[in-house]
Amino acid sequence: MLRDGTVFDDEHLPNEIVGRNRHMNEVTDALAPVEDGFRAENCFLFGPSGAGKTTVARAAVRELRREVLDLPTAYVNCWADYTRNGVLERIAKELVGAAVRQNAPIRELTETIQAGLTGPAVVILDEVDQISDSKVLYDLHTIHGVAWICIANREIDLLADLDDRIRSRVSVGYSVNFDRYDETTVTEILHRRAREGLDPSAVERSVLKRIAQLAEGDARTAITALRVAARKATSEGLSTIPVRFVESSLVDAKDEVRRKTISKLNPHQRSLFRVLERDGPLIQKHLYEKYREEHADPISLRALRKSHLPKMEHYNLITSSRDNRGRKYRVVPVDSAELTPLEDGE
Ligand SMILES: Nc1ncnc2c1ncn2[C@@H]1O[C@H](COP(=O)(O)OP(=O)(O)O)[C@@H](O)[C@H]1O
Ligand SMILES: [Mg+2]
Structure with a gap:
């Protein structure tokens, strides 16, 4: 049944991104100046959970790194690092590999990051609506070459808390809106995930379609449900996932996604x-x-x-x-x- 369980992990970045060409293009356009050695445009991705925001941001950066060797990039999950210091400490560590002392002044942090850079760099700030102080966006702006991709659920005014003088200097070049996936796209995402992670005949398309129907456009819940269903089938010694497993797998998947969210x-x-x-x-x-x-x-x-x-x-x-x-x-x-x-x- 199962060939490779890691394919179902939330962090797994698939080779192909299904049905998000427009979104990928907008983000790669924003990043394009990096190919000529310039700072990218800042961009802001928003939309509901499980709509592929994190995946698109990471895939766009991956694509850029194929062109630009050694591009410094950092990924910050703002659930975990939500203070101004916390975000900058994480970036110092990931972007330039600098260990910084705790509670260092902001100035010291930005200077450390600047000192480690020789050209453009890209920072992903995921779940950015968790940060307690949006001045960190300005802090990043003061570092030459650094651009950010900010990700949030709702369209928020990222710069609302900055005073006008500062705000006018930081810009959000691109705003990309993610809608929920439709059923066909989720079915296709599941199909590819099954091909990568399960035995060839482990699941029929009609079963994937049923999962997609119940997942209501949320790819995370759908993929989790597929893994749950595969596990159930394995434990009953079956070589294919029967459709009767789908509903209970979705209930378990939603519960699992919820428990993960609580832990964050x-x-x-x-x-x-x-x-x-x-x-x-x-x-x-x-x-x-x-x-x-x-x-x-x-x-x-x-x-x-x-x-x-x-x-x-x-x-x-x-x-x-x-x-x-x-x-x-x-x-x-x-x-x-x-x-x-x-x-x-x-
Ligand atoms: N277009 C896509 N193609 C393939 N897999 C996708 C796609 N969109 C989302 N996924 C998968 O669905 C899950 C949730 O996607 P994610 O990007 O984390 O959503 P969001 O950040 O919007 O909550 C991840 O496992 C991701 O790999
Ligand atoms: Mg995400």
Whole structure:
């Protein structure tokens, strides 16, 4: 059944990117100046989870590296590195291999990065709506040759928090919008993944199509479901995946994706999630009070409202509704199929 399990890992970068030519072209256009030794245009990719944003960004950079040997590149996952220092420390390490002391001043970090570069460089800032201070985009702008590809779920004004003088100097050259995949594309993505990772006759196209139907345009959930189904079939000693496995595999896949998302939460989000699991639903004021008890170094409600809470809603970990006492938050139950939206006023 299984030939190569790594093909189903989220980090696996496929050789061919299916159905995203326009998106690939826009990103490679933004990066093209690098081929002549110049700084690339900054670009911003946004769209829902599982729509291929990270994959397209990484594939475009991979393509560029075929032309430009030794191009310094860095990938920052802003779930993990979300402070201004954290992002720059990660970039110093990945881009120029510099070890920097903790809590070094910003200036020292940018100078270290600059000193290690002799030409253009490209930085991917994934899940950029997690960063607590967008000044880091300006910091990067001050380093000659560095351009960024920023990735987020929603179209946000990346530079909104910068003051006008600074903002006018940093530009977002390209904005690329990713929609959910249609069923045919997800089926094709699954087909290629099966060809790479499973035995030749392990799964019929009709089964892949059924998975795609239920995955609602989310390639991550679809690929995870295919792996789950292959595992189930193997454990029952079958050599092909029967269609009756599909539905339960999707439930398991959604659960797995959710657990991975929870494990990525930053300390503030983790506290919020714990409080809501234990004491929810809670109106905003009470949620904030309990979060302050839970977290050793709490941030302002405004900061939570701006990025942390919307991000958790986006990933369907929590949901909110309004009533006359304000916004109320609750954890989305594991079997979200059963969830009916909260009525206003509940
Ligand atoms: N166009 C595509 N062709 C092949 N595989 C894809 C494509 N789009 C997404 N995938 C796969 O789907 C999964 C999720 O894609 P990803 O780029 O991480 O989505 P996003 O960053 O938008 O959440 C990954 O395993 C990726 O390899
Ligand atoms: Mg991604």
